[in-house]
Amino acid sequence: MEDKGISRAVISRLPRYYRYLGQLVDEGVEKISSNDLSILMKVTASQIRQDLNNFGGFGQQGYGYNVKFLYEEIANILGLDKKHNLVLIGAGNLGHALANYVNFERRGFIIKGIFDKNENVHGKKIRDVEVRPMSEMKEFVLKNDIDIAVLTIPKESAVTVAAELVNCGIKAIWNFAHVDLNVPDNIVVENVHLSESLMKLSYDLNNTEKGN
Amino acid sequence: MEDKGISRAVISRLPRYYRYLGQLVDEGVEKISSNDLSILMKVTASQIRQDLNNFGGFGQQGYGYNVKFLYEEIANILGLDKKHNLVLIGAGNLGHALANYVNFERRGFIIKGIFDKNENVHGKKIRDVEVRPMSEMKEFVLKNDIDIAVLTIPKESAVTVAAELVNCGIKAIWNFAHVDLNVPDNIVVENVHLSESLMKLSYDLNNTEKGN
Numbered sequence: 549m550e551d552k553g554i555s556r557a558v559i560s561r562l563p564r565y566y567r568y569l570g571q572l573v574d575e576g577v578e579k580i581s582s583n584d585l586s587i588l589m590k591v592t593a594s595q596i597r598q599d600l601n602n603f604g605g606f607g608q609q610g611y612g613y614n615v616k617f618l619y620e621e622i623a624n625i626l627g628l629d630k631k632h633n634l635v636l637i638g639a640g641n642l643g644h645a646l647a648n649y650v651n652f653e654r655r656g657f658i659i660k661g662i663f664d665k666n667e668n669v670h671g672k673k674i675r676d677v678e679v680r681p682m683s684e685m686k687e688f689v690l691k692n693d694i695d696i697a698v699l700t701i702p703k704e705s706a707v708t709v710a711a712e713l714v715n716c717g718i719k720a721i722w723n724f725a726h727v728d729l730n731v732p733d734n735i736v737v738e739n740v741h742l743s744e745s746l747m748k749l750s751y752d753l754n755n756t757e758k759g760n
Numbered sequence: 761m762e763d764k765g766i767s768r769a770v771i772s773r774l775p776r777y778y779r780y781l782g783q784l785v786d787e788g789v790e791k792i793s794s795n796d797l798s799i800l801m802k803v804t805a806s807q808i809r810q811d812l813n814n815f816g817g818f819g820q821q822g823y824g825y826n827v828k829f830l831y832e833e834i835a836n837i838l839g840l841d842k843k844h845n846l847v848l849i850g851a852g853n854l855g856h857a858l859a860n861y862v863n864f865e866r867r868g869f870i871i872k873g874i875f876d877k878n879e880n881v882h883g884k885k886i887r888d889v890e891v892r893p894m895s896e897m898k899e900f901v902l903k904n905d906i907d908i909a910v911l912t913i914p915k916e917s918a919v920t921v922a923a924e925l926v927n928c929g930i931k932a933i934w935n936f937a938h939v940d941l942n943v944p945d946n947i948v949v950e951n952v953h954l955s956e957s958l959m960k961l962s963y964d965l966n967n968t969e970k971g972n
Contacts, residue, residue: 559963563956567938590940626959627966641857648853651938651955657962695965720965722958726779726863728802736968738961742952743863744775746934747838749950750869751771753907753932754839756948 554602561599562622564589569619581612631656633693637709638700639664639672639679642724646698647674657696661688665705682709689716696720703727766814773811774834776801781831793824843868845905849921850912851876851884851891854936858910859886869908873900877917894921901928908932915939 568589572580582600586593600618623629634652636643639662646652647659662679664670669679680688688694697713699706699721706725713721720736723729729737780801784792794812798805812830835841846864848855851874858864859871874891876882881891892900900906909925911918911933918937925933932948935941941949 560960562963563953563959566959567953567956625963627962628959630966632962632965641853641860645853645857646954649954652958655955655959655962657958696961719968720961722961734968736961736964738957738964740952740954740957741775741779742858742861743867744772744779745950745952746864746869747775747778747840747867748772749908749932749934749948750839750844750867751774751837752948752950753844754842756931756946 558599558602562626565599566619566622566626566628569615569622572615573619577615579612579614585613628655631658632695633658633660634696634698635659635661635663635685635689635692635694635713636698636700637663637682637685637713638698638724639666639669639674640700643698643700644674646700647677650675659698660692660694661685663688665701685709686712686716689713689718694718696722698722698724699729700724770811770814774838777811778831778834778838778840781827781834784827785831789827791824791826797825840867843870844907845870845872846908846910847871847873847875847897847901847904847906847925848910848912849875849894849897849925850910850936851878851881851886852912855910855912856886858912859889862887871910872904872906873897875900877913897921898924898928901925901930906930908934910934910936911941912936 568585582593582596585596589596600613634657636647636659643662643664647662653659659677662674662677663682663685664679665682667681670681672679689697695718697718697720699710701709703725706723706727707730710721710723710729710731714731714735718735720738721729721731723737723739724742726741726743728739731737780797794805794808797808801808812825846869848859848871855874855876859874865871871889874886874889875894875897876891877894879893882893884891901909907930909930909932911922913921915937918935918939919942922933922935922941922943926943926947930947932950933941933943935949935951936954938953938955940951943949
């Protein structure tokens with residue numbers, strides 16, 4: 549496995565490379581030097597070279613990077629060349645926002661089912677996917693080859709629902725509930741804790757103001 | 761300034777300490793040892809001690825941490841003891857989700873105004889705050905002592921709107937648009953790039969599967 553031992557810092561920068569390279573592909577740019585990419589992305593050219601060297605390096609001295617090739621290689625590294633079936637648990641505003649985001653689908657993440665405990669939304673559709681009662685969740689996950697669950701439910705129910713999903717063989721949870729899920733180590737959990745993000749902003753704002 | 765030179769890694773862990781300590785306060789727990797906190801938070805006791813030592817350390821040997829005191833100190837460090845006025849730009853599903861999240865208000869972040877370019881939502885209210893046309897944004901921000909703007913608009917308009925907000929004296933932007941904003945260095949920007957979070961999940965899922 550060529551990408552063993554790559555630091556989390558590098559991994560966490562890859563989606564940003566992917567985004568910029570995607571824009572370059574869309575604009576018809578065929579090659580780019582690490583210097584030009586550096587100016588565009590506002591990071592040092594040496595960081596770019598170091599980061600991309602982790603994956604064997606795709607640049608050629610005096611030529612630069614082949615944009616489309618690099619874009620596709622990063623997609624492969626990120627696993628975006630595979631399709632994953634998702635269920636979305638929680639059809640509130642945040643659930644709607646995520647379900648309506650077409651880019652996820654374009655990158656291979658397909659929302660197969662949506663579940664909510666609120667009877668009033670059962671049977672309604674979000675982009676052609678019906679909202680079902682929570683009681684149907686387990687059977688649906690077992691029958692539809694679901695890899696990923698997206699949790700946009702309150703923290704009070706998130707831990708229990710996560711445990712049920714793990715029992716049904718889910719492999720990864722994209723967790724928007726403001727709580728740490730208690731799942732086995734082999735389950736991938738990616739947390740999006742929005743209030744923690746706002747607190748970081750608050751810290752920076754506070755310290756900028758002090759510095760003025 | 762006692763908190764100069766604290767690493768971003770420590771800062772980014774503070775909101776999680778704040779969350780756990782808040783739960784302990786709610787449960788009426790008065791003191792906790794670094795070992796017990798370590799078990800609860802699933803990090804090492806030595807990391808807890810190191811992290812909290814950055815702020816002078818609030819623990820006493822043989823006594824542990826005074827929960828309420830530590831909770832309030834971290835709140836102060838994060839700037840949560842201050843009130844900040846926000847505007848929300850974009851009243852779509854994500855904007856609704858954020859505007860409806862009462863915890864932000866409890867932590868001092870007050871949504872004063874909401875703006876959207878869609879005429880159909882003008883005059884509607886989200887938790888008593890009226891949605892206004894974009895043409896009123898500048899004057900509103902100038903007149904209402906607004907510190908923070910939350911951007912939940914498409915990337916196509918985010919860069920322009922961010923520049924307008926900066927011209928009106930905004931100090932921080934919580935950016936959900938999937939684009940890097942081009943703002944001066946003294947403006948605090950906290951990005952929440954949801955598709956990048958999903959790509960990290962994808963990477964981990966891909967590498968877990970390979971490892972199996």
